[in-house]
Amino acid sequence: MxxxxxxxxxxxxxxxxxxxxxxxxxxxxxxxxxxxxxxxxxxxxxxxxxxxxxxxxxxxxxxxxxxxxxxxxxxxxxxxxxxxxxxxxxxxxxxxxxxxxxxxxxxxxxxxxxxxxxxxxxxxxxxxxxxxxxxxxxxxxxxRLPTLAEPEAESTESTPPARRIALDDEAALQSLVSEEFSAWSNQIVVDQALINAFAELSGDDYWIHTDPERARKESPFGGTIAHGALVQVLQSRLKVPLGFEITGFTNMVNYGSDRLRFPAPVSAGSRIHSRARVKSVERVKSGTQLTLELNIHVVGNERPSVINELVILYM
Missing domain, CATH: 2.40.50.840 (OB fold (Dihydrolipoamide Acetyltransferase, E2P))
Incomplete structure (x- = not known):
């Protein structure tokens, strides 16, 4: 709530x-x-x-x-x-x-x-x-007041084991590329306390994020919204069921993002979740580069709030 x-x-x-x-x-x-x-x-x-x-x-x-x-x-x-x-x-x-x-x-x-x-x-x-x-x-x-950050109940259904793919198996790697997204991740609530904590940490205390009274009167969104960077960072708390695991590498690094966009706001108190798809896999001079498109949505909203084409480099 x-x-x-x-x-x-x-x-x-x-x-x-x-x-x-x-x-x-x-x-x-x-x-x-x-x-x-x-x-x-x-x-x-x-x-x-x-x-x-x-x-x-x-x-x-x-x-x-x-x-x-x-x-x-x-x-x-x-x-x-x-x-x-x-x-x-x-x-x-x-x-x-x-x-x-x-x-x-x-x-x-x-x-x-x-x-x-x-x-x-x-x-x-x-x-x-x-x-x-x-x-x-x-x-x-x-x-009773609903708990804002109720933990997700663990599924009673057995989760199939992740498909293990060797880094040198080119055909298997390319088979991961798809237009279809994974199932949804767990959900978390982006409440005002979390937004305020990020504002203090980042120094971005603009009123549209931190002043609910003013935001209700002046914001086009009818209230405060989360920083786009905060929603992006929260991806690390959203466990997306990708269904595969890359093996046979020495190091793996998040190399950067090809594209990062914030198409829709996340209002304070919203519950968010995420899903992903493999957009591309290519061999580069330093290793194998996998681009994973991650979309974060407010639960119930078709339009994503964050689109991040994350580039992962396997070496």
Whole structure:
């Protein structure tokens, strides 16, 4: 989950609602003059116009009034949550709230179904947002903040052994050249903390990388993005299943890159993975040169964020 998503800004009027969510309590206003329940937070009762409202705790039990499923993120930061189930729910007190449904498959959702609140933790500061789920769902599991760098579960399927190719086997080396890419690597999250660490190390602290508030207002990407060089460097943490192993050499060096491009941004909080293909193999004066095209993508994005034609020299 991205830690760079826009968050609500409590005002003097709405602050009790947001503080209540932090304490896992749903507080809404009620008019002391006519007993009308009020949401969204405001200074006066929309029914009788009295300026006499009090905050009261309610159960949060509700029914689904309407919903829609969205599959394209409005901001890049939300790509990890697609598809989103956006909903309007009606509390038992009669007020309606815009929210997200969680813990439900699309075929489980029905207009009028009974719902319960989820006080979902969304950052490590204890901030929570109000979401809803079915009455039979495990609410506690939906409250917890997803770990940004959860390790990938190891596959239970056996991995076939890598094809071993001798450096002097010219025909076998040339057979590696292909237009087809390998399977995907493991995934890692490029969060704001990682971007900030790279900015400090590299000295590149330009605001589009390090200032989330300004980036949300001024950046064409709707938030901060990772340095292209950072995403490229992270390739070493992405284990691409190439399916072959070169043998029979004395030394191997990363000789450089024929081409290095950054076609698409990586927004803070994005999850990335990589795949590769052998573009060419040729004999040169100093040894055998293999060009490996590495493409790093944000998970779910067809357009790569990094294209690196890495030249490896075997001697």
């Amino acid at each position: 991205s830690n760079n998503k826009p968050m609500p800004a409590p005002t003097e009027i709405s602050a009790p609602f947001w503080e209540g969510l932090k304490a896992e309590r749903l507080l809404i206003q009620q008019c002391n003059a006519c007993q009308h329940w009020v949401f969204y937070p405001r200074r006066h009762c929309p029914s009788c116009l009295a300026h006499d409202l009090s905050w009261r705790e309610v159960s949060g039990n509700a029914k689904l009034y309407s919903f829609t499923v969205t599959r394209i993120a409005t901001l890049p930061d939300f790509a990890d949550e697609m598809p989103q189930k956006l909903a309007v729910v009606e509390l038992d007190e009669g007020v309606r709230i815009n929210t997200n449904l969680v813990g439900l498959e699309e075929d489980e959702i029905r207009i009028g179904m009974r719902l319960q609140p989820v006080f979902a933790e969304v950052d490590d500061k204890g901030s929570r947002l109000l979401r809803f789920t079915g009455m039979d769902s495990d609410v506690d599991s939906l409250k």
